Amino acid sequence: MCDHCLKHGTAGKWYFNARNYSNEIAEEYNLREFLMEQYLNFEQIPVRTINGFNAVGLGYKMQMPIIGRVVKYFAEKMVLSTKPPTNPFKAEGHFGQVVPLDDAIAILEHCAAEPIIQKYCMCRYMSRGDKDACCINFGVMSEIIEKLPRFIPVDEKFQLTREEAIERFKEHNKKGYIGTIWYGPYPYINNLCSCKNPECAGIRPRLDFGITSIFKAEYVVDVERDLCTGCQKCISKCQFNALKFDPALRRVVVNQENCYGCGVCLHECKFDALRIHPRNEYPTLAGKY
């Protein structure tokens, strides 16, 4: 997201710009009413028909010769839109990026606007009927979730301090959930999710249908050759098919084209053989998000 960070990142990454989290941005774009309307009917968004199109049977629509390309073009135009949002029933400007643990901690420590809450992940609820409090929300979004009982955790704390939020995020990350930070909608950042493929409604369009709804992290994972013992424990943690055991070398190799840089495999390695490096240090990967 190079150009994007130049524009929105005050000499750094876009998600480290505290202005993007501020309530002023939410007021400027009138997001209070917009988000309320959107989250009242959140689970319905994929089945609602807008401009003659809905996401039911998306895979078959994308396989059609010309129509498939038109669908992809309009879906990406909508998701990556940077215009002020108009229709709360569309996922306009709702794109995000994978963040590894350290960046997520920095976000929670310095950038996230109060109040910070945790809520039941709606993606898991709509795809699995499962209630798992693994989403962390900030600012205006927290006030909206407060009014919607189905998202409020029952046996766990709802409002979190910064330290508690960091602890929760660490727990999820160790479990193997990928950390993602989301505009919702652009340019207001209010969501730090920990999720998994195929439940995550944000990762799924990219992995299953090739619609760029999420960007790879600013990092990639690399193996320290001499430290890897070939125990293969990390392989099961990777949800992007980036880790593979090479029987000839008797160690794990990383397919960096596939690596999203989420860093959840790092928790699994007892030998400190997996390391996370900035994507731009690799000439073949620089700028490929």
Next chain:
Amino acid sequence: MGRKTKITIDYLKCGDGVGLDPRECSKCLRICEPAIFLLHETLGVEEKNPYDPQIWRVTPLYPSLCTRCLKCVEVCPVEAINVTW
């Protein structure tokens, strides 16, 4: 590729506030490996309290990813799911 998979759900047996409540059951949602089903509030119904909707249904959202394992058909307690290709 072959033929398209068609998944239909009988809404008289499941969902819409008439049959089984899919939020309580959600067996098909959990058993499906590629998670092709979507649990959502039924479109266009008047809710008593729009902040806490009570009428839900399940829609097969991504039939193209279906592996045709038919576990959802087996697990459904009211035999509402039908898969054909």
